[in-house]
Amino acid sequence: MGLSIVSLTICIAFSQKYFACKDLGDKIRFVNKICCTHTTIPTVLRLAYSSSLGSDLASQCLAYSVIDKEKLDIAHKLLTLGCASDVTSGRLKLAAFYLIQDNFVMAEHVLHRIHENYTYLVSHCRSTPTEEALFKILENNLSAAEFVRQYVAFPVLYFQSEIHCMPQALILNMFVSSRPRLLNHGPSQCVYVDPQFFLHYLEYQCYFRQGRTSHKMAALDNMLWVVYYTNLEYRDSAFSLLACCLMQEEMYINAWKVLCKSMRLQNENNAAMWQIAFLIKYAFRFLRMRQ
Known part of the structure; x- marks a missing residue:
């Protein structure tokens, strides 16, 4: 067996x-x-x-x-x-x-x-x-x-042909990441996500769009716990999705820390670099609105 x-x-x-x-x-x-x-x-x-x-x-x-x-x-x-x-x-x-x-x-x-x-x-x-x-x-x-x-x-696998059915953060990972593990164990134009993390991510998005604050924050806490305290196989995908959720909550400092952590783990061919650029743009827009 x-x-x-x-x-x-x-x-x-x-x-x-x-x-x-x-x-x-x-x-x-x-x-x-x-x-x-x-x-x-x-x-x-x-x-x-x-x-x-x-x-x-x-x-x-x-x-x-x-x-x-x-x-x-x-x-x-x-x-x-x-x-x-x-x-x-x-x-x-x-x-x-x-x-x-x-x-x-x-x-x-x-x-x-x-x-x-x-x-x-x-x-x-x-x-x-x-x-x-x-x-x-x-x-x-x-x-x-x-x-x-x-x-x-x-693990959840998305091919390039499924691009309109996946989170936008994963689209960046699909085209930017070119790790040897992906090239050896799967098609090059694809992205993987650990199932335990993706479960909490979808819960967050579901509750966020329904305006259920306590449930979405519980899902966000679960994502943080899974990223930092479990042995994920595809950590860069998890960090990308987590950073997007933190930006949705306008928690820009926390998103910055998550993306920097991702860059420390993998400083080449990492979609986190693009997300940092987007984060800076969102942060400046947020500051202008506050003035």
Whole structure:
């Protein structure tokens, strides 16, 4: 079972590179092809890429001033199907889609579901499963695919084709960051976010736009705790999103500290440098308004 999960993660890493450089038609044919094989790896791939297909299609719809309602409904169905890929990544993409549509009720419902099911037994599912994870498999007599669906939190992955369905701060990271880890383990034009942090970020955005002050500040506190006290894999993405939230709260000094911390950790090919420039502009505008 342990070897099966490792093989699964290696297969996903290689297929991501293939998936990123194809157009939507090729992606659909790729997903249809893996649907024909009823084994563990194709099953998980089909569900994982349903989310990417839905987000890709939704991004194409949102790129135009007149939205194709029929295509957007298909995108929603694909995103819903992709929720079964793992504990978090598919559901987080669906919640982000609802936020873009200003459907706060459904976004909050999806985020609550993630909280109820959230476990982190295999960090990113990119390493050898822990003893605790293998014990869960044996205890519950689970298949590899079912174990991934119930107990694994994949990082959230956005391709360049999904640009209209992702936070603006991540767009900067996608084009600026060129770390060897991304080039070796995933397509170059993409961005990853740790699922635990992205969950709190989406909660903040949902509560911020609803004007629920106490809830949004709790989500902001959770983001700060995750960034500074947990072992994140993609810290620069987290710092970029956190700085944007602090700027939304007009907490410019705090945002400055966060971005400087990001630059100390990675001083080259870091989108934080661009965000610092934006922060200076916002700060001067804020000072002029106060005078």
